[in-house]
Amino acid sequence: MKNKTRTLFDVSSLLVAAMMIMLAGTGCKDPKEIAREQGETIQEQAQQKMPQEPAAENAAADAQADHPDDNKKSIIHKTTAVVVDAKKALENPDIEIVDGKIKGVDPFTQAGSAYVSMASRVSTLGMQQAIQHHKVLNDRFPTYDEYMQMMKENRIEFAQLPPYKMYGYNAESGNILVLQDNRKKAELYKKAGIPLD
Structure with missing residues (x-):
C-alpha cells in the first residue's frame, strides 16, 4: 500500500511540475506592452476621427523614436x-x-x-x-x-x-x-x- 501511495505521489508531483512549466511558458503580458498596445489603439481611433496635420505626424514619429520597443530583441513568449x-x-x-x-x-x-x-x-x-x-x-x-x-x-x-x-x-x-x-x-x-x- 505504501509503494502504491508513493508511486501515485511521485506521478502527481511530476504532473504538477509539468503543468507549472507549461504555465510559466505561457506567462503574462508585460504591463508596458499592454500600455503600448492600448496607446496605439487610442492613437488609431483618434486618427480615424480627424486627419492628422504634418506637425502631429512628426511629433508621433519622434515619440516612437524616443521610446523604442523594449522587447524588440527579446525571444521570450514569442x-x-x-x-x-x-x-x-x-x-x-x-x-x-x-x-x-x-x-x-x-x-x-x-x-x-x-x-x-x-x-x-x-x-x-x-x-x-x-x-x-x-x-x-x-x-x-x-x-x-x-x-x-x-x-x-x-x-x-x-x-x-x-x-x-x-x-x-x-x-x-x-x-x-x-x-x-x-x-x-x-x-x-x-x-x-x-x-x-
Whole structure:
C-alpha cells in the first residue's frame, strides 16, 4: 500500500511540475506592452476621427523614436513555425546539433540558457508525440514534407530560439533537433562585443 501511495505521489508531483512549466511558458503580458498596445489603439481611433496635420505626424514619429520597443530583441513568449530539414542543414559545416545543456558563467547567462533549453524541449513535446503516432500507424517516421504538413494543419508553433539557432526535423530518426549556426553566432557575438564561450 505504501509503494502504491508513493508511486501515485511521485506521478502527481511530476504532473504538477509539468503543468507549472507549461504555465510559466505561457506567462503574462508585460504591463508596458499592454500600455503600448492600448496607446496605439487610442492613437488609431483618434486618427480615424480627424486627419492628422504634418506637425502631429512628426511629433508621433519622434515619440516612437524616443521610446523604442523594449522587447524588440527579446525571444521570450514569442513563437515560430520555422523548422528546417536537419539532414540538409547539417551539410553546412557551420551548423551543428546543440546538446541542450544549461551553460553560462554567471546566474544571468545560466538562466537565459535554461529558459531556451526548457522552452525548446517543452514546446516540441506534442509534435514528438505526433511523430511517434505516425510511426506506429505507418511503420515509418514522416518525411520532412509530411512533418511540415502536420505542423501546418495543426497550427503548431514552437518557442522562439535565439537568432543563431533553429529547429530541425530529422526524418531518419523522427527527432526534432535544435541546430546552431556557429558562423552567425560568432558574427552576432562580435557585433555585440560578447566573447564566445
